[in-house]
Amino acid sequence: MLHAAAASSAPGNPWLNIGIFGAFVAVTLVIVFRASRNNKTASDYYAAGRSFTGGQNGSAIAGDYLSAASFLGIVGAIAMTGYDGFLYSIGFLVAWLVALLLVAELLRNTGKFTMADVLSFRLQQVPVRIAAAITTLVVCFFYLLAQMAGAGGLVSLLLGISDTLGQSLVITVVGALMILYVLIGGMKGTTWVQIIKAVLLIAGAGVMTVWVLAVNGFDFSRLLDSAVAASGGNAAILEPGLKYGVSDISKIDFISLGLALVLGTAALPHVLMRFYTVPTANEARKSVVWAIWLIGIFYVFTLVLGYGAAALVGPEAIAAAPGGPNSAAPLLAFALGGPFLLGLISAIAFATILAVVAGLTITAAASFAHDIYASVVKKGKPDAGAEVKVARRTVVVIGIIAILGGIGANGQNVAFLVALAFAVAASANLPTIIYSLFWKRFNTQGALWSMYGGLISAIVLIALSPVVSGSETSMLKSESIDFAIFPLSNPGIVSIPLAFLLGWIVTLVSNKREDARKQSEMEVRSLTGIGAEPPSAH
Template identity: 55%
Template sequence: MSSNHETLALLLFSAFVVVTLGITTWVSRNRHGSAEEFYAGGRLFTPMENGFAIAGDYMSAASFLGIAGLIALVGYDGLLYSVGFLVAWLVVLLLVAELVRNCGRFTLADVVAARMSAPRLRVATGSASVTVSVLYLVAQMVGAGSLVALLLGGTSGAARVWTVIGVGALMIIYVSFGGMRATTWIQIVKAVLLMAGAIALTVLVLLRFHGDVNQLLKSAAERSGHGMDFLKPGLKYGGDWTSRFDFISLGLALVLGTAGLPHILSRFYTVPTARAARRSVVWSIGLIGAFYLMTIVLGFGAAALVGSDEVRRSNAAGNTAIPLLALDLGGGENSTGGTVLFAVVAAVAFATILAVVAGITLASSASVAHDLYATLRRPGRKQRSEVAVARLAAVGIGVLAIALSLLVSNLNVAFLVGLAFAVAASANLPILLYSLFWRRFTTRGGVWSVYGGLVPALLLVLFSPVVSGGPNSIISGVDFHLFPLENPGLVSIPLGFLFGWIGTVTSKDTPDEARHAETEVRSLTGAGAV
């Protein structure tokens, strides 16, 4: 890319950083430092504000960069991500949003603790939440590195490293100083920018083909190198049974994983009532649905106008399809329009990454402070406040995410998010649903459901083609993979539910019927909710 692209994109990105840092500074001067303020923003956001923030939190680099890239490379099979990410919100709306808001206070573990207050259960749930958050953060960091590599001509490994470090540093600043209130407003600004950018690109793609979607798809198929097979199922997840099972596994992870994502669940605590939480989801579904429809147009547009081979040459995982499409729509390389549009899209993508990593970091640091530290701290020793521990945790989690993202920089960001969704659906969703709906559920069943989903999911990924034995594996030149699927969801999600059931039916604990009845009334009516 020319120096004009680099300069303009960096200027626009810097402007966004300055604005968001200004928001963080302003918010940090108008807070009283309580846990409720830091974790939940004082519960003062309206359903519309929270809906935009949820959308901003959810529409990540995986959505903007990864999904369009996958569609540009594998066509129809890439649509699974758009469909799965959207359908997942029906599960959230019908089973999770209102009940979680009524039963919890700050984290997922609070929902479980409404029935069972065993410390080991809170530790298990907090550990799973931190694991999911770190995996999700890694995907966002990889997206940031890919974008800067394209911006600087794809040759600067040092630039990729420093970009990842810079994004990590910014997210730590946002969370440490601004808490949930600053993070929410950053996500709202980002959601508006992302929707505006996606609408502009979608309109330009459709105008290029005079509104003829059929011609768009035909052109995409012609330039894909696969002909009409590009528009049929099976290019990536067809052929042998392994690919088909991988397709099913990914679909399960995407549809069920959203309801177990810590940074999404924490957003329901930022509104005053359960009804507001439900209305927030309705707002977010409208925004997210419109956005994912546009990613389909953008993915096929990238294949038709840029070409799948060119996208692959720029980034083997397809993470740079959208910026390349913007460059072409604006008039091509070295044109003024191309430079401006490319720079705007790059800046919006940076804003997307920053806003999402801030939300994830806040949720994971809350789990460390509210669930792990508050449970494991020893009496008699000097105690720190939860908010102080959460700020320290943000630093540690940021450093860990930076290190891991540099290790997996060659993988597609949507694929990496799919792994995070699989772990969330395996470890967090079973205990959440069992706690809300199963009267006989016990503490032992809760612990077993978390570890019974979390440990197999991580082990299956470790021994999958993602890590070794595949063409794009993290560790090249070795092969110790034992599990044939790239996504563990097909096995690990049922295991999470199965271990929760086994742990409960073999437990000698007697379920507390009174607490279950109290939780049931509270979850359905909001009586006694914080």
């Protein structure tokens, strides 16, 4: 078992860790440079020229989806809270069935580059595009908070940095690298980084899983017994309720979390945008099937890795390390294979963060440049090359905001932070997506009330929850600051039904009908792909 003393300083050799990091960043930058040579049009920059196969795109989706929350956050959550931590893995995986059955193919057939293309197809262009762009930017911001916090914890652990200033500097460097990747590579470069990262992450997690099982004689029961022993004989880590069964409030909080996880994936803008990088609807379906297999295999690994960290490192040592629970996976790597495996796994985790933040950033930039600048400001007729220039400038602004937000969220469990992003996405985006695709009567007023109502209610409830103030783990840690009026940590149980309800009621009350021909065209396009395929696909 790794001692707490080792966990609280830099495990392994910091120079070896930096060397492996540097090598990985150099290799991926070369790939991004090579992939970016054909980034001439908006289609090239946003959708990689629709040149990826279903298998490639499915791997990239897995790379985009398996974020720092999946690797660092969930392993840490399982190590600290056992069964209740594994519920994150289950929720994140089951969510893909909603994405596959309800939105993946239909969205790809209807839109061009962004979610707003779909939502504004048969509704009023300007107000709906503005609303969709705002919700996209907010969801990306919450998701970026989690990745930056994960980066800060990971690199701080490897370099033995425990002071706030040092961790803030680390987050700033990660943000600068992210900006560089996206400015140069666009969607094509980002996709290749995500494919490479998905392969490395699943392979690395697979090696660690086999290693943990080998240490325990390939006996999973023995591993669980070791985890209980290392937790001071706390058998509760094998049973439901350690985190979400303490009180009635925590049980409701769990239902709220589950709703957010299961419904959020189908409304995440950076995941939805990946469906536009394939040439046909058939390849879009293949993408999701590939993604489900790869993501499912990885989440099975997290169960072994989480309990492995509890058994070989110990909850106390994990809690004492820089980054707290987010350090569980790197510390497990150190306990298994020493400095080299630690450096390798940490480089993979770092790549995970870079790839995901790159995907988030290009989605946010595309939303602003395509939906606000090109479609609203320039009324669909931007100057040649101007849209991509605006997108690149937006990348820099988003990067700076993400750095500042990441510094504020440093120390929070990244799986938990991502769950907030899922709740905002499910509240602000999902009702409008579902209604637009399946309800003929749905109108612009219903869409705007649903999107803004879901977005505002989710953000206000998060601001008034224990996440921001009122507890030891809050973002605002001062005891004198406590405005946690809303008792739940995740707003999904209130904000998601509210957004569906607002869209439904306002549509019925306003009774304004949209263009029936546009509705019919959207229905045919979404179900058949006619009119959506690029010429080369026919």
